[in-house]
């Protein structure tokens with residue numbers, strides 16, 4: 001009796017589809033969607049703020065250790081002199097390097113056009129603060145930065161926003177404007193003046209993606225306001241990663257490039273070396289990992305009439321395909337000899353290795369399990 005062999009964790013609704021599949025194929029069974037892409041045990045996300053020339057050094061260091069991330073860029077072409085270095089030096093020189101980063105699996109996120117940051121961070125409740133947010137969260141900042149990123153790179157969509165200096169992230173009306181401009185997630189930077197930015201300790205997806213914290217900072221100072229300096233203790237940074245990794249969580253660390261030391265003896269690269277190139281970690285930028293949650297939650301896998309195949313499954317959702325273009329991973333019990341096609345294209349088999357993209361398609365075998373990583377809205381055929 002095949003149904004008795006199914007893991008008890010599978011809900012009754014799925015078991016019905018399953019029983020149908022197993023009756024049809026006698027061997028190939030859909031087990032479920034994996035929590036992370038390619039059945040990774042844990043996730044590493046890196047976010048990097050501001051358009052300094054050191055963005056290029058940061059991207060080079062990340063590539064050296066196989067870390068993927070989101071570069072939050074303020075897109076103003078010619079910022080006033082007093083705004084330069086800390087935020088917006090020479091953004092026009094960064095675009096070729098940013099384009100290369102997009103091609104390498106990184107993401108460019110928006111950090112406004114002019115990086116509005118003139119309020120003190122201790123003031124979050126006054127009428128003046130609210131007026132500042134109302135004035136600066138306007139179409140020019142929200143849509144302008146998005147459109148420049150789309151014009152200057154081949155990135156097909158801009159998923160992610162970061163609040164300049166962490167301002168305004170708690171206002172519902174600001175969050176709604178960010179969502180209306182098409183962003184699906186916005187990263188905060190809470191309470192630098194009080195040191196709250198050092199270790200918010202988020203270890204999974206944020207409950208509210210429009211006020212999303214991270215796990216910890218990795219940098220030797222705050223942003224441009226020179227607030228409480230976090231400890232630069234590589235052992236402590238590494239231990240926090242180890243904790244999140246052991247729990248199978250999402251480790252999300254953020255940095256300002258102007259507050260890093262580059263080179264293999266600096267704290268930044270020592271930490272990257274500790275967390276990088278692990279076969280059971282998914283390295284992915286912030287926007288795509290939030291898009292993944294949506295894709296995973298909304299995709300339905302259904303056994304359909306198998307025709308001449310050993311089994312056939314429809315993989316579908318009704319999400320906007322421009323935004324939710326990434327892959328998800330489906331776990332099957334399947335005999336060793338099968339091949340899988342997705343909408344008629346044979347999926348390549350991949351050996352164990354680093355998972356560092358979010359929209360590829362492939363299959364990977366682990367014992368009697370076959371992990372099929374595929375974009376949704378397709379038909380899988382097992383032959």
Ligand SMILES: [Zn+2]
Nearest residue numbers: 049050164165
């Ligand atoms: Zn900034």
